[in-house]
Amino acid sequence: MKKATVFIALFVLLLTSNAFSLTLKTLNIVKISQTKQTIILQFDNLENYTYIRLSNNLFYIGTDNCLINATLKSDYDVENIILKQLSNQTRIYFKxxxxxxxxxxxxxxxxNTLVINLFLSQENKTANEEQLSPNTQEDTQENQTSKDKQPIILAPIKLPSYNPKNITIVLDPGHGGKDSGAVGVGGLKxxxxxxxxxxxxxxxxxxxxFKVILTRYNDVFIPLAQRVKIANDEKANLFVSIHANASLDPSARGMEVFFLNATSNQKALRIAALENDVPLEQMGTINKIIISLINQAKLKESAVLAKDVDDSVFTLAKPEYTGLINRGIDQAPFYVLVGTNCPSILIETLFITNPKDNEYLKDPSYQQIIAKGIADGLIKYLDTYKNN
Structure with a gap:
């Protein structure tokens, strides 16, 4: 791999009430072979972290607020390292x-240790070597120059293009009051x-x-149209309707995330009919109405939002709940998503009518993991769309 000077851009956040809870002591990159290199991060006490791969050549490690006190080597094959301090998270981007x-x-x-192994795909090794061979002398000189230099520290880096305080997220807990929604095993509502x-x-x-609004804060009934009005009145940037699925087939199980669109998929139509509280035979008419109302830009963004949330929830929950099934993302004509003026999704957390899913749903630990997965997915979406 062609070596390049590492540019380390560190933004130091002005002192706030948020104390740093973690220290990055060293960051070393070791070249193991032509096709493998290892990044070693040494912390004082790393309790948890997030790994997000944004593209083939860009990923980041997210931690709690982290004080950077790292001893850095200059002999890297990584082209760029950028450190970003967000409101409650430190991110170390690797390009x-x-x-x-x-x-x-x-x-x-x-x-104390996080190890990142980078493997160069074998299919690119020959092409990479051939590309470098005509300029071997020039490359050697450039590499030696890079090797002799110490990492350059640049500050400050560009802040994220959005402030969480200016983002309003509306969460819509489905049903409520006289409308219990689906009732599952053991009477779970x-x-x-x-x-x-x-x-x-x-x-x-x-x-x-973030500014967060719930369409209901307790066990009250809120009509679907009122839920949409709440989102629009609050000028929501994102809208998430949260539900639990149900089926006459007790073996049906798994989580699924929907965005608004017309569909001919009978499974999706049945779920939409259930959540819309209308007979299935009326969904054909609703489909036609949806087609005339769809905002294509909002549809595209909602589809991306659905994928980000689905990926985040499943990635977080699967290691703890090994029996969890991910049914992926789909599209359906939900009333509650029609009138919102922002990217909107509906998540069916699991099937309350399936015995195994039911056990997960009534477990507070699972509820908290699902909640964190939704939050992580929303933030991932915002980091992508609001920073571009």
């Missing part, structure tokens, strides 16, 4: 050589489960500085 394809594996062997998930999610987002 790799965009001419190569990479496989990345993360491990945490102990509470959808309205209770989704309110709990929404409250957990709201707390997480508020801690990160």
């Amino acid at each position: 790799l050589n965009d001419k190569n394809q990479y496989n990345i594996k993360i491990s945490k062997p102990n509470k 959808e309205k209770d489960v989704v309110l709990s998930i929404a409250q957990y999610c709201a707390n997480i987002l508020k801690e990160k500085g």
Whole structure:
């Protein structure tokens, strides 16, 4: 791999009430072979982290607020490292050589160490070597120059293009009051489960500085049209309706995320009919109405939002709940998504009518994981769209 000077851009956040809870002590990159290199991050005590791969050659590690006190080597194959301090998270972005394809594996062997292994795909090795061979002498000189230089520190870097305080997120716990929603095994009610998930999610987002509105804060009935009005009156940037699925087939299970669109998929139409509280045979007419109302830009953004939330929830929940099934993302004509003026999704957290899913849904730990997954997905979406 062609070596390049590492540019480290560090933005130091002005002192606030948020104390740094973690220290990055060293950051070293070791070249193991022509096709493998290892990044080793040493912390004082790393309890948790987030790994997000944005593209083939760009990924970041997210931690709690982190004080950077790292001893850095200058002999890197990574082209760029950018450190960003957000409201409640420190992110270490790694930019790799965009001419190569990479496989990345993360491990945490102990509470102090995070190991990132970068594997150069074999299919690119020959092409990469051939590309460098005509300029061997020139490359050697450039590499030696880079090797002799110490990393350059630039400050400040550009802040994220949005302030969480200026972002309004509306969470919509489905059903409520006289409308219990689906009733599952042991009498578990959808309205209770989704309110709990929404409250957990709201707390997480508020801690990160976002303005969060719930369409209902307790066990009351709110008509679908009123839920939409709340979102629009609050000038919501994102709208998430939270539900639990149900089926006459007790073996049906899994989580699924929907965005608004017309569809001919009978499974999606049945779910929409259930949540819209209308007979299935009326969904054909609703489909036609949806087609005339769809905002294509909002549809595209909602589809991306659905994928980000689905990926985040499943990635977070699967290691803890190994039996979890991900049904992916789909589109359907939901009333509650029609009139919103912002990207909007509806998440069916699991099937309350399936015995295994039901056990997960009534577990507060699962509810909290789902809530964090939703929050992480919303933030991932905002980081992509609001920073471009």
